[in-house]
Amino acid sequence: MSFGVPNDGQTSTAQFEAVAVPFMGALYNKALSLTRRPEDAADIVQETYMRACRTFANFVEGTNAKAWLFTILYSVFVNKYRKDQRDPQIVSIEEWEETYHRELADPGWDEDFVGLLGTADAWQGPEISEALGKLPEEFRAAVLLVDVEQLTYEEAAGVLGCPLGTLRSRLFRARRVLFVELRNYARKQGFIGGTQA
Amino acid sequence: MSTPSRHYKDELQDWLDQRLDADTCAEVERHLEGCPECRREYEAAAWTKQQTARHYVPAGLPPELQERILRSLRAEQPMVTVLPMPQRSQKRAMLPWMAAAAVAVLAAVLTAVYLGRPGSLPETFAADYRAVEARSLALELVTNDVKAMESFFATHGVSFNTRVFDLGMMKYQLVGGRVQAPSDRPRALFVYEGPNKQQVVCQMYLGKVGDLPSGAIVRQNNGISFQVYTVKGMTAVFWQEGAVVCALVSNGGAEEVIQLAFAKAMP
Numbered sequence A: 001m002s003f004g005v006p007n008d009g010q011t012s013t014a015q016f017e018a019v020a021v022p023f024m025g026a027l028y029n030k031a032l033s034l035t036r037r038p039e040d041a042a043d044i045v046q047e048t049y050m051r052a053c054r055t056f057a058n059f060v061e062g063t064n065a066k067a068w069l070f071t072i073l074y075s076v077f078v079n080k081y082r083k084d085q086r087d088p089q090i091v092s093i094e095e096w097e098e099t100y101h102r103e104l105a106d107p108g109w110d111e112d113f114v115g116l117l118g119t120a121d122a123w124q125g126p127e128i129s130e131a132l133g134k135l136p137e138e139f140r141a142a143v144l145l146v147d148v149e150q151l152t153y154e155e156a157a158g159v160l161g162c163p164l165g166t167l168r169s170r171l172f173r174a175r176r177v178l179f180v181e182l183r184n185y186a187r188k189q190g191f192i193g194g195t196q197a
Numbered sequence B: 001m002s003t004p005s006r007h008y009k010d011e012l013q014d015w016l017d018q019r020l021d022a023d024t025c026a027e028v029e030r031h032l033e034g035c036p037e038c039r040r041e042y043e044a045a046a047w048t049k050q051q052t053a054r055h056y057v058p059a060g061l062p063p064e065l066q067e068r069i070l071r072s073l074r075a076e077q078p079m080v081t082v083l084p085m086p087q088r089s090q091k092r093a094m095l096p097w098m099a100a101a102a103v104a105v106l107a108a109v110l111t112a113v114y115l116g117r118p119g120s121l122p123e124t125f126a127a128d129y130r131a132v133e134a135r136s137l138a139l140e141l142v143t144n145d146v147k148a149m150e151s152f153f154a155t156h157g158v159s160f161n162t163r164v165f166d167l168g169m170m171k172y173q174l175v176g177g178r179v180q181a182p183s184d185r186p187r188a189l190f191v192y193e194g195p196n197k198q199q200v201v202c203q204m205y206l207g208k209v210g211d212l213p214s215g216a217i218v219r220q221n222n223g224i225s226f227q228v229y230t231v232k233g234m235t236a237v238f239w240q241e242g243a244v245v246c247a248l249v250s251n252g253g254a255e256e257v258i259q260l261a262f263a264k265a266m267p
Ligand SMILES: [Zn+2]
Pocket: B006, B007, B008, B031, B035, B037, B038, B039
């Protein structure tokens, strides 16, 4: 398949659909994780596709179409929706990180971690999305783009319009927080012993 | 060179994401061997990354949204409404399935372009795994008899002794196997299926684990050194048995693959 510069409206839309439609689910998921409101998420995805289709000629063949679409989506979100966002953040990232370091320094770590490894089959529900939902938007976005959508650091930084170093640091911190949340969840569910951090 | 007093907490996440050069890799590996603090950080980060990649459940795309967007797109292009192509309308009817399949295919292609280190054995073995999973790599012998599998290899150009292990204890059953690269450097490839139908692909070839690319996590067990690679969501564990290198590859849990390797490796 070649996605060169379109020569007429028909091929343009057909080519665009072939490139872009397969990512609609991923984009909707990302939009929902940004806005938390299905109606807003749907509007963001629709606007993303309209914009992307109009600028399809600028899409460089051979580059990551998913990253290109995410970039447009993120800019739609930032320009129109972000100001309405209120992240229900109860715990600060710093507090979470303190908990994380306390847990790692615990003498019972090794035993506890082995217990956690044995829980592989128990994670079939929405717990990862719920834990991610507790993170501030820019941290959540880093994990979604790199660990879920498998973008490179460079692509993810491009989507979020931030320097590579910022993306990297957000991703690393987000994983630490996520670890605390998932481990708490495992305890609450009785997958592993111990009390909640 | 390394300053012994410092930790490598950020680098070990770079390492996890395969973003370090060979020198820094070696430095981090050396440090991890002697620093329980960084080892714990690594374990936590690796587990979290894996959990997220495997168990994150995305929000489902509402089907009416897809229809709505496609309608708007086509309405913006007056020429399209006149001549809807047959394969388009068919695609439209099947979209949820096709979209999912296309995402998988495109994602695989894109990942190969962006993250791939083509030609390296972990990469090749991961591709073989995918091909087995997709049934595009046929098994030349379908059997659950380990002895039959071994004699098949012996009579099909594999010059070394293969040890097709019985993983019944771990609830994995042999499914069959084939010879890879028969005219070049033959590899014995055989497949197991676990209790939840998850597959593990084993490969054996004449070689040295020392020739594998850097970037592996090294795990020790029972006096054997295991090199663990994460390639596109898959785990590949390599170890040496005499003149032969053995590898287990799966997209199941990393720790599960490692434990399988530990269980079956022979010092
Ligand atoms: Zn350290």
